[in-house]
Amino acid sequence: MSAIQPVLNESLGMEFVTNLLPHLINGLALGLLFALIALGFTLIVSVMEVINLAHGSLFALGAYLAMVIIDPSLQNAGPIGLWYLGLPHLLRYAIALIVAPALVAVVGFGLELCLRRTYGKKKEYGLLLTFGAALVLEEAIRLTWGPVEQFLSVPKEISGAFIANGLIYSTYRIYAAAFGIFAIVLVWLFLAKTPYGAIIKAGAHDSEMVRALGINLPRLQLLVFGLGAALAAIAGIILTPIWGLRPHVGVDAVIPAFLIIVLGGIGSFWGAVLGGLLVGMGVAITGAYASAWSLLSMYLLLILVLTFRARGLFGKKTALEA
Amino acid sequence: MLTTKGKAPIVSRQMLVFFAILLSYPLWADAAGLYEYLGIEIVIFIIYALGFNLLLGYTGLPSFGHGAYFGVGAYGYGLAQLYLDAGFIPGLLLAMLAGTVASGLVALFLSHRRGIYFALMTIAFGQVFWFLAIKLRGLTGGEDGLLNIFRPDIDFGLFQISLKSNFAFYYAVALIAVLVTLLLWRLVHSPFGMAIQAVRMNETRARFVGYQVWWIKWTVFTLSGAIAGLAGGLLNVAQESAFPDTMSLHASGLIVMMVLIGGGFVSFWGPVVGVIVYYLARDLLGSITEAWLLWYGLLFMAVMMFSPEGFAGGWGKLVAWVRRRKQGEVLMGGAQND
Numbered sequence: 001m002s003a004i005q006p007v008l009n010e011s012l013g014m015e016f017v018t019n020l021l022p023h024l025i026n027g028l029a030l031g032l033l034f035a036l037i038a039l040g041f042t043l044i045v046s047v048m049e050v051i052n053l054a055h056g057s058l059f060a061l062g063a064y065l066a067m068v069i070i071d072p073s074l075q076n077a078g079p080i081g082l083w084y085l086g087l088p089h090l091l092r093y094a095i096a097l098i099v100a101p102a103l104v105a106v107v108g109f110g111l112e113l114c115l116r117r118t119y120g121k122k123k124e125y126g127l128l129l130t131f132g133a134a135l136v137l138e139e140a141i142r143l144t145w146g147p148v149e150q151f152l153s154v155p156k157e158i159s160g161a162f163i164a165n166g167l168i169y170s171t172y173r174i175y176a177a178a179f180g181i182f183a184i185v186l187v188w189l190f191l192a193k194t195p196y197g198a199i200i201k202a203g204a205h206d207s208e209m210v211r212a213l214g215i216n217l218p219r220l221q222l223l224v225f226g227l228g229a230a231l232a233a234i235a236g237i238i239l240t241p242i243w244g245l246r247p248h249v250g251v252d253a254v255i256p257a258f259l260i261i262v263l264g265g266i267g268s269f270w271g272a273v274l275g276g277l278l279v280g281m282g283v284a285i286t287g288a289y290a291s292a293w294s295l296l297s298m299y300l301l302l303i304l305v306l307t308f309r310a311r312g313l314f315g316k317k318t319a320l321e322a
Numbered sequence: 323m324l325t326t327k328g329k330a331p332i333v334s335r336q337m338l339v340f341f342a343i344l345l346s347y348p349l350w351a352d353a354a355g356l357y358e359y360l361g362i363e364i365v366i367f368i369i370y371a372l373g374f375n376l377l378l379g380y381t382g383l384p385s386f387g388h389g390a391y392f393g394v395g396a397y398g399y400g401l402a403q404l405y406l407d408a409g410f411i412p413g414l415l416l417a418m419l420a421g422t423v424a425s426g427l428v429a430l431f432l433s434h435r436r437g438i439y440f441a442l443m444t445i446a447f448g449q450v451f452w453f454l455a456i457k458l459r460g461l462t463g464g465e466d467g468l469l470n471i472f473r474p475d476i477d478f479g480l481f482q483i484s485l486k487s488n489f490a491f492y493y494a495v496a497l498i499a500v501l502v503t504l505l506l507w508r509l510v511h512s513p514f515g516m517a518i519q520a521v522r523m524n525e526t527r528a529r530f531v532g533y534q535v536w537w538i539k540w541t542v543f544t545l546s547g548a549i550a551g552l553a554g555g556l557l558n559v560a561q562e563s564a565f566p567d568t569m570s571l572h573a574s575g576l577i578v579m580m581v582l583i584g585g586g587f588v589s590f591w592g593p594v595v596g597v598i599v600y601y602l603a604r605d606l607l608g609s610i611t612e613a614w615l616l617w618y619g620l621l622f623m624a625v626m627m628f629s630p631e632g633f634a635g636g637w638g639k640l641v642a643w644v645r646r647r648k649q650g651e652v653l654m655g656g657a658q659n660d
Contacts, residue, residue: 051438053575117627123437124384128582129626131575135619143613251571255449262442292457299450303431306443310434 022169023288024281029173029242031280032180036235037253038260038272039187040228046204046267047224050115050126055232055257056250057137062104062233063240063249064145067152069096090155097237101230107137108229112222134250142247150245152237159241176238183234184273191269200224204267256283259302265315274313324379324588325519330511336591337503344496348489356605358488359560364601365495366556369502371581371593373549378578379586379593380510381542382522384441386574387448390428391421391547393455393569395554400468400564401461410474410485410494414555421551422544424451429543433536436525445571452569467565471558485559495556502549510590518542576600583625585634592634599633 037059044052070092072084084092111133118126158175161168191197203210203220211217235253243249260279264271279298287294305313347361370392377383398420402408408416428447435443455462462468473485476494485491509515520528521538529535558564567573584596603621607614629636 045438049438051441114623114627118630121630122587124378124578124582124587125626125630127384127441128578129623131579132619132622132626134575135615136623139613139616139619143616255445255571258442258445262439262446266438296450296453296457299446299453302446303450306431311439 019167020285020288022167023284025169025177026173026287027281027284028277029177029180029280030239030284031277032177032184032273033235033239033276034253034256034260034280035273035276036180036183036187036231037257038264038276039184039269040231040235041254041257042261042264042267042269042272043200043204043224043231044228045261047200047207048112048115048119048126048221049123050118050130051258052225052228053127053130053254054111054133054137055130055228056252056254057134057141058104058108058229058250059232059236059239059253060141060245060247060250061107061137061236062100062230063152063236063245064141064150065100065103065233066096066237067150067245069099070153088155089153090157093155097234100237101233104233105226105230108226109222111229112225115225116218116221138247138250145247147247152241152245154241172241176242179238183231187231188269196223256298259298261312263302263305263312265312268312268314271312271314324586324590330507332504332508334507337507340503340591340594341500344499345493347496348492358492360601360605362488362492362495362560363557364597365492365499366553366560367577367580367597367601368594369495369499369556370550370553371577371584371586371597372502372506373546373553374577375581375586375590375593376506376510376518376549377542377546378581379588380515380522381518381539383539383543384578385444385448385543385546386441386571386578387428387444387446387451388546388550388577389569389571389574390448390451391425391550392554392557392573392577393564393566394424394451395421395551396558396564396568397455397462397468397554398551399555399558400471403471403474404468410476410559413474413559414498414552417555417558418548418552421554422548425547425550426540426544429540429547432543433539445574448569448571448574452566452571455566455569462564462566465566467563467567468558469563471562471564473559473562491559495560498552498556502552506549507590514538514541579622582630583622583632585632585637587635588631588638589634592632595633 037055041052041055044050044055070089072081111130114133115126115129118129154172159172161170163169191201199210199215199220200223203215203217203224207217210220232253236249239253240249243252256279260272260275263278264273264275278301282297282301283294286297309315344365348358351358351361374385374388377385377388395417399413399417402413402416406412406416428444431447432440432443456465458464473491475482475484483490483494485494510518517528517533517538520531520533521535525535528538554564554568557568580596580600581593582596583599584594585592586596589595600618603618604614607617611617625632631638
């Protein structure tokens with residue numbers, strides 16, 4: 001970074017801020033995508049009262065599926081395969097961004113159908129079922145795609161870097177941040193402005209009452225789990241070009257998601273967004289000064305917040321504590 | 323449901339069976355196609371799992387970061403050997419102390435939490451320890467782990483026993499397992515044992531009755547952390563090293579899995595069964611397929627779906643069914659109350 005030190009900044013303070021700017025953009029991108037993972041996670045926790053430990057595996061699965069959809073090995077698959085490979089990279093990427101989360105949502109449906117047997121029993125059973133599912137998914141990924149690191153190829157339109165004001169910015173991270181905002185707004189519109197969103201929120205508040213009002217609760221739960229899984233998959237597709245794609249990459253995603261949920265308050269939409277931004281910024285800024293310790297900042301942040309606010313920033317007392 | 327009555331024999335019938343298997347293992351291990359070192363790891367994890375079930379099964383507090391205290395014990399033992407040249411028993415005591423201090427500190431933050439918040443906080447703290455183990459390279463050796471901590475001799479003054487042979491070390495571990503089992507069995511049948519079960523059944527009501535719930539939760543968490551530390555120290559002796567992997571979320575999840583697949587929620591012996599099932603599955607499935615974790619995960623999912631009380635729960639149902647058959651009153655389906 002020092003090699004391209006801006007000469008134009010006279011004041012030390014100004015220089016400090018602008019040098020930090022790329023890190024802040026990284027933090028923003030990271031935070032928004034963490035928030036996206038956490039949103040799916042908190043939806044599932046609120047409606048089904050299950051901590052989905054397989055969330056990270058769904059994140060990884062989404063990324064792997066996208067990788068295959070972008071660059072399938074279709075050379076021998078005849079004219080249709082060749083036609084598909086002839087499509088522009090950007091178009092195939094866009095297809096992957098829609099199809100892979102949809103496929104992961106189907107896996108989520110399957111997982112929810114398995115989980116259904118544990119409803120009404122001890123909470124730990126559901127949680128552990130998802131832990132088993134995480135093991136299974138991770139092993140399945142390792143068997144299918146091998147243990148070595150792979151790369152999700154990103155179209156050239158959104159990759160590369162540019163120099164502005166003497167500092168290097170990664171185009172992809174700006175795209176990632178913009179996409180994060182777009183996806184979060186979409187989820188918010190869905191939850192706040194559509195009738196189905198209202199039902200989901202009601203289900204999170206009191207699922208028995210929702211059922212008593214004649215809503216098909218099992219179908220609602222299925223949908224919410226699928227939605228949560230799809231959000232994890234989308235975050236996976238956007239984040240793994242930055243992180244690299246390994247079978248256990250899910251753990252790197254699920255841990256911040258846990259922390260964000262607790263930090264923001266379980267069941268709170270804006271808590272998850274704010275928590276995500278705090279964690280993303282914290283990781284990026286400590287990364288700028290002491291990169292080896294950057295991940296520790298989020299744990300310390302959590303412990304700090306919880307010492308003063310027992311239920312996180314926006315948390316309310318819920319049935320989940322009983 | 324895991325409930326104990328106040329009165330219990332000091333040594334129960336199941337316990338005698340367990341001790342008999344435990345102490346005779348090296349005699350028939352080879353014939354059964356097993357090996358001594360496997361027995362060592364199994365018994366160490368049985369100690370760990372029994373202590374963990376005090377927290378999970380008896381008090382109903384799910385910890386997903388218990389690998390931290392296990393790992394702290396392993397590192398504690400290793401550091402005690404490297405810097406203090408502590409010897410076997412003082413080293414283990416220091417490992418236990420390390421587990422106690424670490425879990426006692428964490429429990430300060432956890433003991434007023436319930437349910438999901440408790441579980442998530444244990445994950446967060448577990449990750450902190452795991453992270454420190456990787457990053458404090460000077461102390462812990464980083465990702466490579468703390469290596470070359472050779473097995474010491476036990477000095478009894480008049481004579482010495484070398485732990486270099488797996489045979490001698492197995493009996494040292496088995497002896498500790500017997501002590502821990504007797505101790506925990508007494509504990510869960512003591513008035514304190516009744517109190518922790520009251521906390522599991524209804525924390526609010528336990529508080530209204532007059533129990534110091536915060537204090538009970540702190541004590542149980544710290545106690546299970548101490549036992550995890552002891553087991554971790556033993557694992558260090560077994561492997562002659564300590565690795566950060568023992569503290570990962572994955573490893574912490576596995577111990578919960580072992581305890582539950584055996585039936586920790588319904589029986590004192592659940593964790594023992596679970597650990598044995600895990601290691602046998604690892605060795606048997608592992609000899610057939612590389613992806614044994616896939617099959618073990620599927621087995622585990624099936625257990626959670628169809629018989630969430632684990633093997634001990636299934637066994638209990640079978641015993642109850644046989645008993646009813648004997649009495650000639652076969653109840654038609656669904657009359658069981660679980």
